[in-house]
Amino acid sequence: MNSLPEIWTYLAQEPLLWLTATLVAYGFGDALFGWSGRRPYVNPVLIAVVLLAGLLWAAGVPYATYFEGAQFVHFMLGPATVALAAPLYANLGKIKASAIPMIGALVAGSVTAIISALGIAYALGVRGEVLLSLAPKSVTAPVALGVSEAIGGSPTLTAVLVILTGIMGAVMATPLLNLLRIKNWQARGFAVGVASHGIGTARAFQVNETAGAFAGIGMGLNAVLTAIIAPIIVRFFM
Amino acid sequence: MIVHLAVLLAFQLAGETLSRGLGLIVPGPVIGMVLLLGFFMVFPRLAALVQPTALGLLSHLSLLFVPAGVGIVGHLDKLGSDGVAILLALAGSTALAIAVGALVFVGLARLVGTPNE
Numbered sequence: 001m002n003s004l005p006e007i008w009t010y011l012a013q014e015p016l017l018w019l020t021a022t023l024v025a026y027g028f029g030d031a032l033f034g035w036s037g038r039r040p041y042v043n044p045v046l047i048a049v050v051l052l053a054g055l056l057w058a059a060g061v062p063y064a065t066y067f068e069g070a071q072f073v074h075f076m077l078g079p080a081t082v083a084l085a086a087p088l089y090a091n092l093g094k095i096k097a098s099a100i101p102m103i104g105a106l107v108a109g110s111v112t113a114i115i116s117a118l119g120i121a122y123a124l125g126v127r128g129e130v131l132l133s134l135a136p137k138s139v140t141a142p143v144a145l146g147v148s149e150a151i152g153g154s155p156t157l158t159a160v161l162v163i164l165t166g167i168m169g170a171v172m173a174t175p176l177l178n179l180l181r182i183k184n185w186q187a188r189g190f191a192v193g194v195a196s197h198g199i200g201t202a203r204a205f206q207v208n209e210t211a212g213a214f215a216g217i218g219m220g221l222n223a224v225l226t227a228i229i230a231p232i233i234v235r236f237f238m
Numbered sequence: 239m240i241v242h243l244a245v246l247l248a249f250q251l252a253g254e255t256l257s258r259g260l261g262l263i264v265p266g267p268v269i270g271m272v273l274l275l276g277f278f279m280v281f282p283r284l285a286a287l288v289q290p291t292a293l294g295l296l297s298h299l300s301l302l303f304v305p306a307g308v309g310i311v312g313h314l315d316k317l318g319s320d321g322v323a324i325l326l327a328l329a330g331s332t333a334l335a336i337a338v339g340a341l342v343f344v345g346l347a348r349l350v351g352t353p354n355e
Contacts, residue, residue, distance in 0.1 A: 022301075022308075026300075026301045026304055044300060044301075045300045045307055049304060049308050056308070066308060067309075070304070070308065073301060073302055073304065073305050074306060077267075077302045078267045078270075079243065079246040079247055079250055080299055081250075081268060082247075082253070082270040082271050082274055083246055083271075083295045084271050084292075085249075085272075085274035085275040085278060086278075086285070086288060086292035086296070087292075087296065088275055089275055089289075090285075090289065092279075100350050101343045101344075101346040101347040102343070104346040105343035106339075108339055109335045109336070109339025109342070112331070112334050112335045112339070113331050113332070113334075114331075116327075117328065117330075117331035120327040120330045121324060121327035124320075124322075124326060124327070125323060126327070130320050130324070134327060137328065138335060141299070141302065141303045141306070142267060145306060147265065150265065155309075156306055156307075156309030157317070159303055159307050160307060161328060163303060164328050165328050168328055168329055168332045169332045172329075173336055180340065182340045186343065186347070187340045187343035190339065190340070190343055191340035191343060192336055195332050195335035218339075224268055224272065227265060227268050
């Protein structure tokens with residue numbers, strides 16, 4: 001019979017352990033989110049990341065070893081991006097009816113998100129790879145990671161910036177839009193989806209179903225638009 | 239379920255092939271998404287078939303961020319010196335983008351007379 005340290009040495013090198021740990025950590029974060037009454041600041045992703053990072057640090061396991069297992073989850077980002085076609089298709093009728101306001105709000109929101117993030121960070125002295133990683137932060141993670149990689153940013157840093165942006169958008173959207181006295185649910189949802197992707201979209205669904213549907217459309221459309229315009233806009237900040 | 243996943247993967251593969259082959263800046267999966275949307279328009283029955291698997295996958299979208307998120311551990315030192323600047327940039331730009339997007343939507347909806355739900 002092997003001793004516990006021997007079993008650990010074997011398991012720590014195998015994909016099974018870290019794939020399981022990733023799913024369990026996320027499941028725990030999701031359960032906490034449910035128990036909290038689905039509060040936007042109890043984010044399952046952040047909880048899972050903190051738990052796993054702490055575990056890796058405590059066990060002295062390098063990220064590359066962890067990723068051997070986690071890559072199976074990571075891989076699904078691609079098919080998930082393709083799957084965005086489904087909610088877009090389901091909302092095609094609504095998209096057509098509000099085409100002009102949506103195109104305007106999409107371009108305005110998308111360009112504002114990229115330029116203001118780069119502008120504020122540049123003014124505060126941020127340069128190089130970190131600055132470039134900011135450009136796609138308003139877009140859903142699978143697309144943001146791809147764009148970040150394509151423009152010379154760091155996909156891992158962008159992943160965290162994407163999550164932070166999502167939480168910020170979900171927390172600030174309702175008070176901000178009330179302050180602006182915007183009562184149109186399509187406009188409220190769409191703007192949140194464009195600015196803060198899936199986490200903002202989930203928040204919009206909690207508030208109003210129309211807002212949620214339009215947030216989903218905004219998220220999907222901005223994924224395409226940002227992939228096209230972010231590489232062009234970042235050239236002005238290099 | 240497996241067939242539906244194969245459809246998603248096939249469109250991702252087609253997107254990757256186009257993206258790499260034509261040297262496009264748009265990532266392969268995004269092209270795959272646009273291709274699939276076009277395919278749904280031509281073959282609505284396929285949309286009804288793939289819809290449950292696609293929505294199921296998207297309902298766990300946040301899980302898929304976790305492995306890349308754990309990668310931040312190697313980047314914490316980079317955030318350290320720029321941490322405050324990055325947080326200010328994120329908060330400022332997110333608020334601006336939501337406000338500008340919503341105001342433009344409302345303005346244009348009034349201009350063209352879109353029914354307000």
